Amino acid sequence: MESKTPESYTAVRRKSSVVVPAQRESNTLYQNGYGTQLAEEGVLTLTPCETLYLVETGRLSVLSEETRQPLSFSDLLLSFTPADKLIWTRYLVFRDLRSKGLVVRPGYDQGIDFLVYARGDFGKRPPKYLIYAIWEGEPKTMDELVELVKLAQQREKEVRIAVIDRRGEIVHYSLQELNLAEVKDLTDGEEARYPRQTEP
Numbered sequence: 001m002e003s004k005t006p007e008s009y010t011a012v013r014r015k016s017s018v019v020v021p022a023q024r025e026s027n028t029l030y031q032n033g034y035g036t037q038l039a040e041e042g043v044l045t046l047t048p049c050e051t052l053y054l055v056e057t058g059r060l061s062v063l064s065e066e067t068r069q070p071l072s073f074s075d076l077l078l079s080f081t082p083a084d085k086l087i088w089t090r091y092l093v094f095r096d097l098r099s100k101g102l103v104v105r106p107g108y109d110q111g112i113d114f115l116v117y118a119r120g121d122f123g124k125r126p127p128k129y130l131i132y133a134i135w136e137g138e139p140k141t142m143d144e145l146v147e148l149v150k151l152a153q154q155r156e157k158e159v160r161i162a163v164i165d166r167r168g169e170i171v172h173y174s175l176q177e178l179n180l181a182e183v184k185d186l187t188d189g190e191e192a193r194y195p196r197q198t199e200p
Contacts, residue, residue, distance in 0.1 A: 007025075008061065009022075009028075009054070011060055011063070012064075012065050013065060015065075018045065018076075020044040020046065023043075026044035031123075033122050034046060035050060047106055048080040050094075052077060052091050055076060077091075086133075089134070092170065093114070097114070103122040104131075111147070111148065112131065113162075116131055128158060129158050130151065130155070130158070131160050131162055134164070135164050136166055145175060148175055159176070160175070
C-alpha cells in the first residue's frame with residue numbers, strides 16, 4: 001500500500017487530535033490506510049500511533065496549533081501518554097506491523113489494540129486479524145483470553161497476541177480455543193521474530 005517514493009506531509013497538533021488539513025495530502029494518506037476522514041471539515045485525523053510512525057519515518061511534520069512550531073517525536077509521545085499509558089507498547093507493535101507493509105487500523109474498545117488487513121485486502125475485504133499487544137511476563141487472566149476468543153469468533157476474525165519480549169523483539173501468537181502456538185509472520189511465512197527495535 002505504501003508509495004515507493006515517500007512524500008512529506010504536514011499535520012497540526014490540536015488539543016485532542018492530529019489533523020492533516022490539506023485535502024490532497026489527506027486523500028493520499030487515507031488511500032494508504034492512514035487516518036479517518038472528516039467529510040464536514042475536509043481533513044484527515046490521525047491516531048497517535050499513525051502520527052508517531054509517520055514522524056519517525058520522516059514522512060510527516062507536525063506543527064503545534066498554538067505555537068506553529070514543529071513538534072519532535074519525543075514531544076508527541078509525551079503529549080499522547082496522559083491519554084494512553086500504553087501508547088509505547090501499542091506503538092512498538094504498530095511500527096512492527098506497518099513496517100512489514102500491512103495496513104493497521106484502530107481496534108475495538110473490548111481490549112483489541114489493532115485490526116490488521118491481510119496483504120492486498122485493504123479497500124477490498126474486512127480486516128482479517130485482531131491484534132492484542134502485551135509485554136512478556138504481563139499477567140493475563142483466563143477470562144480475558146476467553147473473551148478475546150469469543151470476540152474473534154463473533155467478528156469472524158483471527159486473534160494474534162503480539163508479545164514484546166525483554167529484548168524488544170516481537171513474537172506473534174495465535175489464540176484459538178485457548179491453545180497458544182507460535183505462528184508464521186503475517187507477511188512472508190517466516191517465523192514472527194524480528195530484530196530489536198531501538199527506542200528513540
